[in-house]
Amino acid sequence: MRDFPLRLRAAKLLELAIMLHHHELAAAVRAALLAAQAGGALPPFDLPDVTVERPRETSHGDYATAVALQLARPARMAPLKIAQAIADHLPPLDYLGEVNVAPPGFINFRLSDAWLQGLPERILADPAAFGRVDHGAGQKAQVECVSANPTGPITLGRTRGGVIGDTLHRALENAGYDVTLEYYYNDAGRQITLLGESVKVRYLQLLGQPVELAEEHYQGDYITDLARELLAERGDALVDVPSDTFAAYARDRISAQQKATLARVGIVFDNYFREASLYETGQVWQTLAELNERGYVYEKDGAQWFRSTEFGDDKDRVVVKAGGEPTYRLPDMAYHRDKAQRGFDLVVDIFGPDHHATAPQVLMGVRALGYSSDFVHTLLHQIVTLVRGGGALKMSTRRGVYVTLDELVDEVGADAIRYFMISRSANSPVEFDLDLAVERSDKNPVYYIQNAHVRCAGIFRKWAEAGLPADADNDADLSLLTHPRELAFLRKALELGDVLETVTTLYEPHRLAFYAYDLAALFHPTYEECRVLHSDVPEPLRRARLRFYRAAQAVFARVLDLMGMSAPEVM
C-alpha cells in the first residue's frame, strides 16, 4: 500500500523516459557541466541553454549536442576538450549506451540496444499513450479553422485548413491541452444578403420571370437546386417574400451540408461560433466603444476608422462604413476579444492565402483593446491544386466551377484527403494528384503507410488461423531482437514523442505525415527480412518478433489515428 504512490511516480518517470530523452539528456548535460566546473575541469561561466537534438546522420548516434562549440568562447577552451570534460562528468543513465566526442566538439549519445529491445513492451503497456507529451497540461487551447461563409460548398482550400486544424487539434490534445475546435460561422452581413438574392432570382426564374443574376451573385448550380427545393415545398407562395427568407433557408441548408461533408473527413467541430451572436449580445458595438475610449477610432468621410497605423499597419482601416454598417473587421475583432475573454492559453487561427493580409489587422485590434496578442498564433497555408492526368484543374467557386469535397471523398476517400492535405508544409502549395491518390501501390504514400498496419495484422491473422495461442508472445525474450532493421525501426518509433512535441510547438502538422512515411519505409524492409511464421525461425525468436510486430502495429494504429486516418486490417 505504501509503495503505491512510488509506483505511480516510477510509471511517470518511465513514461517520460520513453518520450523525452532530449530533455532528460539536456538536464544531464547541464548537471555534467556543473560537476565539471565544481571539479575544476571547466572554468566558471554562466550555463547556456543546452539543447540536445537528433543528428540527421544516424551514424552519429541517436542524440547529440553542440553545446561545447557554443562554450568555446566563454570557457576559453578548445571545444573538443570541453566536450570531453562534459562526457567525463555525465551521470549514469540506464537507457544510454555509447557516448563519444567528435570533432569539432559534438557529443554524441547512443541508446543502448538492451533499452531499445524493451521498447515494444513499453509501447504495448499503453499503446494509446505512446508518444504522449505534457507541455500543454492544464492549459486551454482553441483551434479555429474552415470558418467558411455558409454560401456554398466547402472548397479545397478550406478543406486544407480544416485538416491542418483538426490534426493540430488531435496533436494538442495529445500534448495535454484541453482543446476546442471551433468554426467561426459568418451568418451575418453582405455575403448572406447576396446568397438570399441569388436564390430568389433563381426561384423567380423557375417561375418564368425575366430576372437575371448580377455579377456579384452566386452562380453555382447548388443555388438553383435550393430554389427548386423551395419551389417544391412552397410553390409560388414566396414570390413577394423578401430575400431574407431565402437567405435564411439557404444558409441553414448549406451549413448543414457543410457540416455533414466535413464529418466525412473526420472533422467535427466542438463549437460553431455565430457571427450574428456578436450582434445579438451587443459585443460588436461594445468593441467599437472600447476602441473609441482607448482613442483608436476616428471619423472621416462619414466612416469610422481604426488607427491600425499605430500598430504598424501602412494605413488606417475602416471599421464602420459611412452607411453605418460594420466592415468584417469589427466583428472579427469582437470575436477575438471574446477569445481573449474566454481565457484560452493558446489560440491557433488557420487562414488560407486569401486572408494573409487581414490576419495581422485582427491582432492589431486585439492589442488596441488592451490584450496581448501573444496567445494567438496565426497559421497561414498555401493553396491546393487538383491534378489529373498530369494537368491542373482550375476552379472558381463563384463561377460554379469546382470539385466539391463530397465528390473528392467519393473519388479518393477520406484517408487520402487527410494525408495529402498535411503532406506539405503549410507554406508550400499542395498538388493533389487524383490519380496517385487512388493508386493501390507503394507509389501512393497513403497505401504504403496503411499497408504497414495491414501487414502486421496479417501476421496475427495467419497466426490465429493456424490455431496457435494468441498470447504466445506475452513473455517473449526481447533481447533476441538484434537485427539492425528491427533496432532501426524501434529507434524511429521512439521519435514519435519528439515529432509530436515539434508539431505542437511549431504548429507544423506536416511533420506527422513525413514521420508516418519514414516509419513505414523502415517497416517494410524489416517485414521483408525479419520473418516470423517461417518454419526456419527458432521458436524463441518467433515469439520475440511476434511481440515486435504487435508493437509495430500499435504504433501505426496510433500514428494513423493522430492523423485522423483509418488503420485497416486488410486491403
Next chain:
RNA sequence: GCCCCCGUAGCUCAAUUGGACAGAGCGUCGGCCUUCUAAGCCGAAUGUUGCAGGUUCGAGCCCUGCCGGGGGCACCA
C-alpha cells in the same frame, strides 16, 4: 508601388529553427516472386540550395541588395 509566401536533384517537396557529408518520393537505370510477404523489397546515378555581399567557430536557414514565380493590398469576407 507596398506586404506575405516560395525559389533546394529532371519533377514534387523535406531538412529537428544556426550544426557534422543538404535528404525523401516520383521519374531514370539495374536486380529480386517454390517460403507469413510483389498492393512489396534491394541497389545505382543525380546538387555552385536563384544571384551578390554580410554576420560567426559554423549559413539552405539570420541581415542587406538584386532576379524570378505565386498570392494579397475594398467603406467585400
